[in-house]
Amino acid sequence: MDDLLAARSQMALSLGFHIIFACIGMVMPFFMATSHYKYLKTANPIYRDLTKAWSKGVAIFFVTGAVSGTVLSFELGLLWPEFMLHAGPIFGMPFSLEGTAFFIEAIALGFFLYGWGKFKPWFHWFTGVVVGISGLASGILVVAANGWMNSPSGFDYVDGKFLNIDPVAAMFNDAWFTQALHMTLAAFAATGFAVAGIHAFMMLKGKSGDFHRKAFTIAILFGAVAALLQPISGDISAKDIAVRQPAKLAAMEAHFETSKSAPLIIGGIPDEEAKEVNYAIKIPGALSFLAHGDFEAEVMGLDQFPEEHHPPVMVTHFAFQIMVGLGMILVGLSLLYFIALWKKKSWQLKRWFLWLFVLATPLGFIALEAGWTVTEVGRQPWIIYEIMLTKDAVTPIPGIQYSFFIFTAIYLSLTVIVTFLLYRQIKAVPESLNQKRDVPAES
Amino acid sequence: MLYVVIIFLCLSLLMYVLLGGADFGAGIVEIFTPFSMREKLRDTTYKTIGPIWEANHMWLIIAIVILFVGFPPIYTMLSVHLHIPLALMLIGIIGRGTAFVFRHYDAYQDDMQKVYNFIFTYSSFITPFFLGLIFGAAVGGQIDPEAAGFYEAYILPWFNLFSISVGVFTVAICGFLASVFLVGEAKRADVKLVVVRKAKLFIVFTVLAGGFVFASSLIDEVPLVELLLTEWITIGTLVLATLAMIVLWMQLRSGSNLLVRFLCGFVVTAILLAFGYHYFPDMIITKSGENLSVFNSAAVGKPVETLGWALLIGSVFILPSLFYLLYSFQGDKEINQANG
Numbered sequence: 014m015d016d017l018l019a020a021r022s023q024m025a026l027s028l029g030f031h032i033i034f035a036c037i038g039m040v041m042p043f044f045m046a047t048s049h050y051k052y053l054k055t056a057n058p059i060y061r062d063l064t065k066a067w068s069k070g071v072a073i074f075f076v077t078g079a080v081s082g083t084v085l086s087f088e089l090g091l092l093w094p095e096f097m098l099h100a101g102p103i104f105g106m107p108f109s110l111e112g113t114a115f116f117i118e119a120i121a122l123g124f125f126l127y128g129w130g131k132f133k134p135w136f137h138w139f140t141g142v143v144v145g146i147s148g149l150a151s152g153i154l155v156v157a158a159n160g161w162m163n164s165p166s167g168f169d170y171v172d173g174k175f176l177n178i179d180p181v182a183a184m185f186n187d188a189w190f191t192q193a194l195h196m197t198l199a200a201f202a203a204t205g206f207a208v209a210g211i212h213a214f215m216m217l218k219g220k221s222g223d224f225h226r227k228a229f230t231i232a233i234l235f236g237a238v239a240a241l242l243q244p245i246s247g248d249i250s251a252k253d254i255a256v257r258q259p260a261k262l263a264a265m266e267a268h269f270e271t272s273k274s275a276p277l278i279i280g281g282i283p284d285e286e287a288k289e290v291n292y293a294i295k296i297p298g299a300l301s302f303l304a305h306g307d308f309e310a311e312v313m314g315l316d317q318f319p320e321e322h323h324p325p326v327m328v329t330h331f332a333f334q335i336m337v338g339l340g341m342i343l344v345g346l347s348l349l350y351f352i353a354l355w356k357k358k359s360w361q362l363k364r365w366f367l368w369l370f371v372l373a374t375p376l377g378f379i380a381l382e383a384g385w386t387v388t389e390v391g392r393q394p395w396i397i398y399e400i401m402l403t404k405d406a407v408t409p410i411p412g413i414q415y416s417f418f419i420f421t422a423i424y425l426s427l428t429v430i431v432t433f434l435l436y437r438q439i440k441a442v443p444e445s446l447n448q449k450r451d452v453p454a455e456s
Numbered sequence: 457m458l459y460v461v462i463i464f465l466c467l468s469l470l471m472y473v474l475l476g477g478a479d480f481g482a483g484i485v486e487i488f489t490p491f492s493m494r495e496k497l498r499d500t501t502y503k504t505i506g507p508i509w510e511a512n513h514m515w516l517i518i519a520i521v522i523l524f525v526g527f528p529p530i531y532t533m534l535s536v537h538l539h540i541p542l543a544l545m546l547i548g549i550i551g552r553g554t555a556f557v558f559r560h561y562d563a564y565q566d567d568m569q570k571v572y573n574f575i576f577t578y579s580s581f582i583t584p585f586f587l588g589l590i591f592g593a594a595v596g597g598q599i600d601p602e603a604a605g606f607y608e609a610y611i612l613p614w615f616n617l618f619s620i621s622v623g624v625f626t627v628a629i630c631g632f633l634a635s636v637f638l639v640g641e642a643k644r645a646d647v648k649l650v651v652v653r654k655a656k657l658f659i660v661f662t663v664l665a666g667g668f669v670f671a672s673s674l675i676d677e678v679p680l681v682e683l684l685l686t687e688w689i690t691i692g693t694l695v696l697a698t699l700a701m702i703v704l705w706m707q708l709r710s711g712s713n714l715l716v717r718f719l720c721g722f723v724v725t726a727i728l729l730a731f732g733y734h735y736f737p738d739m740i741i742t743k744s745g746e747n748l749s750v751f752n753s754a755a756v757g758k759p760v761e762t763l764g765w766a767l768l769i770g771s772v773f774i775l776p777s778l779f780y781l782l783y784s785f786q787g788d789k790e791i792n793q794a795n796g
Contacts, residue, residue, distance in 0.1 A: 069561050079513065080553040084546050086520050090535030091542060097524055098532045102759035105525025109763050112521045113770030116514040120777045127785060178755075180762045410539050410610050419543075423550060430554070434562055441563035 017404050019413035020092040023420055025389070027085055029382055030424045034078035034431075036381065039152045040204035040235070041071045042145035047231050049138050059224050065129075067228075069438060071144070072126055077431060079119070081424075092413070096396050096406035099175050103168050104161040106180035107154040114151035118144055152200065153193045160188035163388070164257055165397050187257055191250045192388070198239045198246050199384060202343055203377025205236015210374030211439060213367040233370070236377070237347035243340055248303070255304035258398065259313040260322065261391035264329035266300055267293075268314045275300040275312040280334060283326045288315075290330075324393045332386035339380035346373055457764035458526075462737075462750050464767045465522045470728055472515035474633065474721060477626075479512050481634025483552065483580020484627060485654050486573075494573075496647050500638055513553065518767075525763050529753040530739045537599045537613045538590050545586035551579030581627060588626025592619035595735055596678055600743035621665070621672035628665040629724055631658040636704070636720040640713030652709055659705060666727075683734060690730040697726035 014022075045067040052060035086108075090097050124132070124140035132140075161167075167183025169176045209232040212225040254262045262268070267283040267290045268275060277300040281293025298308035305312070315323050346369060353360040360366045396403040482501045489497050523531040535542065552575075559572035593599065593614035603609035613619075635655040642648040673680035684690050704719040735741075740748040754760055 073557055073561055076553050076557040080550050083517055083549055086517060087542055087546055090531050091539055094532040094535045098528045101524035101528040101531065102755035105759060106762055108521050109525055109766040112518050113774060116774045119514050120781050123781050178758050180759050408536060410536060411606060416543055427554060430558060434558060437563040
């Protein structure tokens with residue numbers, strides 16, 4: 014394993030790990046605040062218990078997200094010092110605002126978690142809402158920084174020097190909005206379906222039906238609305254990438270040759286040597302339509318770019334297919350849920366219905382990881398698109414593979430522990446409901 | 457605006473050492489507490505640092521962001537030449553943060569607690585040790601941007617007596633902060649007795665570790681002692697810190713919580729101030745003598761300006777709510793009563 018590959022793997026691993034925890038930590042406060050709102054309105058203790066149960070999840074995920082985010086802020090320098098030397102001042106604006114948002118989130122979380130019975134109920138509720146809003150803001154800001162790597166702006170690049178830096182222009186780069194929109198919806202869809210799936214499972218096991226039904230309903234409403242909106246955001250992203258990063262789109266679609274009326278390629282195995290795709294379904298003209306809104310339009314292929322600047326086609330294409338495929342499954346399930354909500358109430362208690370959602374538990378997060386793979390691998394070999402190559406940014410220190418192995422071990426053990434903790438948390442819910450109905454629960 | 461940014465950088469480092477340090481210290485104190493008393497001490501620790509510990513941690517992130525946005529050459533030089541201790545500190549941060557929450561939020565209080573406690577206490581020790589070591593290495597003068605060999609470029613800058621002594625000193629300071637802070641929090645007489653004893657122990661540690669820093673600077677030929685002794689501001693500050701330490705020792709058992717805490721914070725602030733003044737404006741002392749300072753390493757033009765504004769605006773939101781948080785959860789106010 015050479016140092017560049019090791020550094021890339023470590024970054025991918027850290028990001029991949031962080032994204033899951035950050036998304037849950039960003040979205041679950043909204044579930045928590047919704048349930049808390051219902052409790053304040055109805056005074057139904059089930060909602061109070063649900064709010065408390067979820068707030069523990071939020072705490073665990075927030076902290077895991079926060080520490081893995083801290084690790085990332087160091088890893089940017091530890092792994093890509095040459096990149097940070099130049100990029101830091103340019104794309105630092107969203108990071109400095111994110112620091113503020115994150116700080117507020119941490120403070121609000123302190124108020125919320127330890128504030129039961131200590132503050133006026135609506136102030137306490139408000140601190141929970143602040144956790145959600147500031148978390149969401151910090152997520153969007155970090156994605157804006159990533160958008161800059163895909164669409165560098167806010168500086169003049171003259172003779173290898175970065176001049177006339179404008180951090181505000183860099184923050185509002187061309188990619189920030191489409192990426193932030195897509196990411197936010199993905200976070201809500203993935204977390205909504207994951208949480209709903211877990212509670213559906215508990216319903217199937219016949220535990221504390223009312224509690225889990227209420228939890229399921231809140232989570233799936235957020236998840237389903239986001240999942241239904243996601244294709245619209247995906248379309249905006251595709252049209253944007255077609256103009257801004259045609260090489261990425263070509264890799265996503267395994268579109269090797271520039272052509273008019275380009276077909277949409279579904280599935281298939283790209284052969285990077287022969288520059289063709291085998292065993293794929295091709296819909297004539299559909300790619301031209303999706304990318305440019307016209308069935309006849311010309312879509313740039315990889316042949317327009319020098320070979321050494323091609324992104325890895327196989328990985329990008331597969332990741333894209335996985336993301337879209339899973340996204341479509343979630344759209345289907347969302348429609349099914351809304352049908353059940355309005356027309357077929359009886360479905361909601363059927364075992365097959367609940368099982369569908371149990372099986373969908375991980376799908377959103379797999380789609381999310383696949384989506385990030387498309388964004389990041391599809392940008393290669395550039396770390397700053399068409400400005401700086403990833404291989405020119407990597408740290409000079411040798412032996413990065415050892416660092417990669419150590420961090421892999423740490424992240425694996427953290428994943429195991431968090432899963433274990435959540436399992437115990439969920440297992441404990443019915444017990445606490447039965448025993449502590451009127452006893453103050455531990456805050 | 458550059459001065460605004462510099463002030464925020466110093467402030468966030470100071471706050472991280474004070475608040476984050478007290479936080480790490482809680483874990484360090486636990487290592488030096490007999491097993492029979494740990495349970496009770498832990499309860500006190502939870503109630504004290506539980507609501508604020510995550511916010512404490514944010515100061516580090518603010519400092520890092522200020523470094524890479526405002527002073528990128530400093531951030532990258534530290535990242536490259538101190539890669540190994542930085543990575544070790546990160547492992548400590550991961551272990552500590554997660555273990556603290558795991559042990560608090562685990563639905564069952566069983567044998568897993570032993571695992572979390574082990575991770576929590578030892579990573580509480582590792583993190584400030586490497587943090588201090590990195591401080592020491594930055595000003596120790598062993599970083600050589602021209603070095604070619606692995607040992608010279610990536611090991612030697614931090615693997616030396618001076619850096620290690622600063623690391624040990626930082627650990628002692630964290631234990632000192634935490635134990636003095638906990639004195640005010642301990643409600644039960646037996647816990648109070650333990651904590652007062654720990655506080656005295658850590659005062660002794662801090663003084664010894666401070667001596668170790670000076671001794672190692674002489675051995676490693678870091679020009680610390682002779683320079684410190686020629687600047688009247690640093691001498692004055694250090695003398696005041698020493699006096700405060702003596703008063704603190706005498707007031708520890710019976711003095712008011714506020715006074716004791718103030719003195720403790722004052723001692724640490726004074727020590728940081730003395731060293732900060734001594735090195736200002738340099739952040740990294742290199743072997744070649746071409747030091748990186750907050751002036752020659754600052755990003756040019758707009759980045760620093762926007763960063764300054766972001767920090768000013770951010771602090772309008774952060775500081776009042778942070779103080780309200782600290783105020784709401786400190787001292788005698790009962791936290792765990794009357795749940796909704």
